[in-house]
Amino acid sequence: MELTDQEIIESYIEGNKESLNILVNKYLSHIYNFVKRLYNNESDATDITQEVFIKVWKNIRKYNPNQNFKTWLFTIARNTTVDWMRKKKVYTFSDLESPDDDESFGDKLIDSEPLPEAIFTQKELKTNLEKLLIVLHPDQKTVILLHISEDMTFDEISKVLKKPLNTIKSHYRRGIEKLRKNIVNAPNLID
Amino acid sequence: MKDIESVIKNIDTCPTPAGLNKSIVSRIQILEQKRSRQRASFFGLFSIVSFAGLVMSFKALWTNLASSGTYEYISLLVSNPSDATTFWKEISFSIIESVPLITLSLFLVLALAFIISSFKTVENIESKLIIA
Numbered sequence: 001m002e003l004t005d006q007e008i009i010e011s012y013i014e015g016n017k018e019s020l021n022i023l024v025n026k027y028l029s030h031i032y033n034f035v036k037r038l039y040n041n042e043s044d045a046t047d048i049t050q051e052v053f054i055k056v057w058k059n060i061r062k063y064n065p066n067q068n069f070k071t072w073l074f075t076i077a078r079n080t081t082v083d084w085m086r087k088k089k090v091y092t093f094s095d096l097e098s099p100d101d102d103e104s105f106g107d108k109l110i111d112s113e114p115l116p117e118a119i120f121t122q123k124e125l126k127t128n129l130e131k132l133l134i135v136l137h138p139d140q141k142t143v144i145l146l147h148i149s150e151d152m153t154f155d156e157i158s159k160v161l162k163k164p165l166n167t168i169k170s171h172y173r174r175g176i177e178k179l180r181k182n183i184v185n186a187p188n189l190i191d
Numbered sequence: 192m193k194d195i196e197s198v199i200k201n202i203d204t205c206p207t208p209a210g211l212n213k214s215i216v217s218r219i220q221i222l223e224q225k226r227s228r229q230r231a232s233f234f235g236l237f238s239i240v241s242f243a244g245l246v247m248s249f250k251a252l253w254t255n256l257a258s259s260g261t262y263e264y265i266s267l268l269v270s271n272p273s274d275a276t277t278f279w280k281e282i283s284f285s286i287i288e289s290v291p292l293i294t295l296s297l298f299l300v301l302a303l304a305f306i307i308s309s310f311k312t313v314e315n316i317e318s319k320l321i322i323a
Contacts, residue, residue, distance in 0.1 A: 017223075049207075049211065049215070050211070057222070149199065149202070
């Protein structure tokens, strides 16, 4: 029977050093991929991922068992990545504080009709999606990646970003819309 | 939106760099060892200091017990049990009154500090050995 995250953590706190290894193995790929897509830098993603797990180790005794471990872990991953981006001046503080949306949100959402197959194929889009993600604000990227790739609910993501649920939903819709526009307007991104 | 969602959903996960897992675990082990070493040093030093304090407070307690008359009451209890049962209340109060409470409290606190710090020292040394 597979142990729950809570049981693994308890086992580690009780002195089973191997438990942390299990936890690292379980989430390494998720965290690495999340960080890599959020930051879009492969070599730094490795360092950030290491930093994330070290922070988890340092704070594991402060972890609240009533909280979802995955939410807690991704909060650390997101904060570590954003701190890293600030240090490297990838984004300024104000960029990270509020998504750069100069368009008024709401009515400008386009119908969700399928993207024209003439411009790109699904396979090509897959290959270049990371390039397209660059245009998104980190918060929008975080919401999209966590909701779609990690199957997290908007409620869980609102805990990760410590923002209201409606803001999260808005980030999501704006982010998806921005992606769609960029694909249509810049087909050269697709090799 | 569904088209984009399905593309993102189906993006292949990038393989993690070889050795990243081992690198994380070994970094954590190094930090664990460092933390255990620091804690063992701190609690080791604390147990030495608390032991010295314990010896001094024991000497002070011994002297105070001798001068306060507590021994006399206790010896009365032992030597004459029939009187002790008759006047147990008076004798008990006299013993309690004569006990040097401050010195005794200090002795007990230092004894507790010594036990806890020794236990923590051993625990951290053991932990360091397990990790190593």
